[in-house]
Amino acid sequence: MAMIFSDKIMTPRLRMRRLVEQDLPLLVDWSNSEIAHGEYLTPDRIDGRDGRDNIVNGAYWHKQNRLFLIELKNDQPIGTLHYWFRPERRNCAVMAVKIADPQQRNKGYGTEAQKNLIIQLFQRLRVESVEMYTDINNRPQQRCLIKLGFELVETLSYDDHQVKRVGHLFRIDAFTFANNPVYR
Template identity: 35%
Template structure:
């Protein structure tokens, strides 16, 4: 478990799968910026059985309060900017229950996950992207120590149209 001052990040437990499956199809939980359509039932089970959803190719962690109350989830996946392994980095994402947003939980969770990835994997950067209109998440990433790099024009298809995204990164040692 990764413990902060407000939140903890922990591996997915078998008992979490039901809530993750339920929330995956709830637009309110995913929010307008993370909803990409319906998921099939039990879509996480094979990944959980294979590696507990903590692989180097894709990982999911549960975000909880300090007393282990579920408040959301985070994920990470590799991105590559060249053919060699040293050009691999991680992109992170977060989904919080709507009533838990705006309390600083996302800021701390993103700091904790970036620090964890730098400790465990030989990557030079951790990045995150968010919709250009998602001002609360842009503020959260900046408070978490990420630097705004620029706009990725028409980079994401969501809700029937293309959206501009803002890219942020945190470099090892920052």
Template identity: 30%
Template sequence: MTDTPAGTSPHADVSLRPIGEDDLPVITGYLADPAAVGPFQWFGWPDPHRWKRDWAENGLLGPDGGRLLVTRGAESAGFVAWRKIPSATSFYWNMGILLWPQARGHGLGTQAQRLLVRYLFAHTLTARIEADTDVENHAEQRALEKAGFTREGVLRGSNFRDGQWHDSVVYGILRTDPQPTP
């Protein structure tokens, strides 16, 4: 990761962009490394060809969800993802983020999630975006709160990881909520 020039924010040049085919080896490499994804995102060995198939199908951007690369300057820092959750009469988005180990702890996640919220509200009709994280993932909870999300509750036993069920914290943000500026 490059150093930030003096007097600038460490996330001043964070952006989101479509994932290119040449990004896939880096992403799948990180996803296949339990230490790289971290204890809250390791769910076992992933299908090594899934991302390539999904990219060939729609460039990882479709009507039911998508994935964008998080970059800092020219460097890949991770990715954000969202998926459509149907409701009785419409839908909302559930979103998530995975940053590479060297990108964590610098505010990039908060900024990337703010950018994704702005993108989804600007380009889709949804009124709600939600995110969830493990109850023990305090760093992600802080990042979501800084990104403007409201803690809404705990889903008990909702996530199976490492041989046991874990609770998740649900956060939400509405189109009508004040939006923090990036």
């Protein structure tokens, strides 16, 4: 039987945890910031009221949909990591990551965060696959995905908060996960 998540995931350099109400100002700041999203993601622009409701009523934290705050071990928040299941494919998780503080990019944190959530998704939730969409020009994210054993599935147009993008869909399945030394 699949086990549930604890409220946080610890990695060698990071803590990834459930959001609490005190995190709301930061979440709203990032959500409305082009800098926090970088060139290849569109700000999702949540407002304070929706954000608070989502935190308080658990919409960001249930089995089908979890939003983690990524922090350094000195408590500095650096970004978010999100997974969800599409209603029509319950055994395939979709992930999205954002290292919102540009100074913290290119230090391996994005790879470390994604790797550890992927381990939880396969080992605890027993998913069959994990998928990620990336803008076709998002070389840093594609580099992370290759390092983590993802394979290119298709190139497609997708809608990113009302912005049409051309991107790649990447996937890793349970067999590849089990056989990739990066996860040992």
